[in-house]
Amino acid sequence: MKTKIIFITTLLASFFVLSAQNKQQEIVIIGTMHTVPKIVKKSYKPMLKFAKKYKPEAIYVESPMANDTISWEYLKKGWSKGYQKFYKLSDSLQNNFNYNDSKFNITISKDFSKMNNVDLDYLIKCFIYKRDHGNYEFYSYIKKYGVHGAKKPTRHEDGDLIYKLALYMNHKTVINIDDQQTNKEYHDAWGKCSKEGVSNGNNTANSKLYKKNYNSAILPAIFRGLGKHTNKRKSLQQLHDMASFSYVVKDTEGCRQGRKYFDERNMRIAKNISSQVIKSKKNRNAIIIGAAHVIGLEKEFKENYPNFKVVLMNDY
Template identity: 75%
Template sequence: MKSQITLITALFLSIFILSAQNKQQEVLIIGTMHTVPKIVKNSYKPMLRFAKNYKPEAIFVEAPMAKDSISWEYLKNGWSKGYQNFYKKSSSLQNSFNFNESKFNRIINKHFKDMNDEDLKYLIKSFIYKRDNGNFELYSYLKKHGIKGAKKATRHEDGDLTYKLALFMNHKRVINIDDQQTNKEYHNAWDKCRKEGTKNGNNLANSKLYKKNYNGAIFPAIFRGLGKHTNKRKSLQQLHDMASFSYVVKKTKGCNDGKKYFDERNMRITKNIAQHIVNSKKHRNVVIIGAAHVIGLEKEFKENYPSLKVILMNEY
């Protein structure tokens, strides 16, 4: 009898292990609005509830990767004052901070609630030293607001969604996946496309698409449904079309270049995500990124990483 019970137990255990090994890895993509107006300051609350219920094993964020020297070469003097200041602090600390790997690991392995102010200060300095902007922001947020996060809406995806989710899940790190290697060229192409579009109908087509997208969001936004509306496939496609210059009625050099740089950025971001997921073996992964990127990322995943199951927020 004992041998039979042992055999049955071993059989069930082997089936369970095999099932876990064969489980397909998922990528859940949540498109964000970045910063929302004060009148709809609570728009991220329903999105946070959704993300918590998903219970991700890893959280990917739209922040530059620490070792992406090409992006940082641009960002150190680029469009964002925040990234400029962060780069300066990082360069300074790399010459002066006495980073200790053992101390860092000891602190970061604590539960968030057990980290004191000195612990948080050390982690913040360490992430600046490592040029890890996403986690520098996470621990700065934790130090300022505590383990429950900001009481009042910050009106931004990081403060109202990403970092509250990370704290709730006790994720000690978020994963940076952005790529801004050709952002300067993209913005130059954008300006050129806009100048070219004054007489050929392109600017008019863009304006009509923008108004359509904006007007469609008004009613959902009133009832805290802006996040869900933004993640409708129709809305995502409109945002993608505007960002990728797919709206143009006449192709021009500037618009073609802009589309090329946008598509290439999405391709590299997808590669950053996919490589990490495949290496990590984690099954439930959430990507929190500007909504204009979602359609492009979905396309890249399906074409180049078919082993990963791609899910959009509204289709989960």
């Protein structure tokens, strides 16, 4: 009898282990509005509630990867003053800072509540040294607002959604997945497409789509439903069409180039995410990214990474 009990117990244990190993890795994509106006400053609150309920094992954010030298080569003199400043700091610290991996691991392993300003300053310097912008911003946020986050809305996805979620889940780091290798070319193509669209109806079509998207968001925004509205498939498709120049009535060279660069950026972001999700072996993964990228990423995952279960926020 004892032998039978041991056999059944072992069999059940093996079954549960095998079941866990074979569980499909899941990706939930949350589309953000980046910075929201003061009048709708609490728009991220319902999104945070959803994300907390989902309880992701990993949080992926729209920030350049530390080892993406091509993106940083552009960003060090690119569109963002913040990235320019960060790159200069990182360049300086890589020459002057005495980074110690053991000390970093000991410090970051502390409970958030046990970290003092000395610890936070050290971690911030480490992330600058590593050229890890996402976590440099995360720990700068903790130092400024404390372990419970900002009391008042920051009106941005980082402060109102990402960092509060990471603190709630006790995640010591967020994961960078952005790619800005061809951002200059994309913006050049945008300008070219706009010039070409003056007389062929493209700019008129874009203006109509923008107004349609904007007007449909007014009522949801008033009733704190902007996040949910933004993540409706119809809204996501409109944002995708505007960003990828899919709205055009007459395709032109500039619009085709812009679409190419936008699609390729989504392709590389999906690749960045996929490689890290596979490596992590975690099953519940939240991708928090600008809403215009959601449809493109969903397409990339379904076509090239079919082993993932990909769900959009409003479909979960």
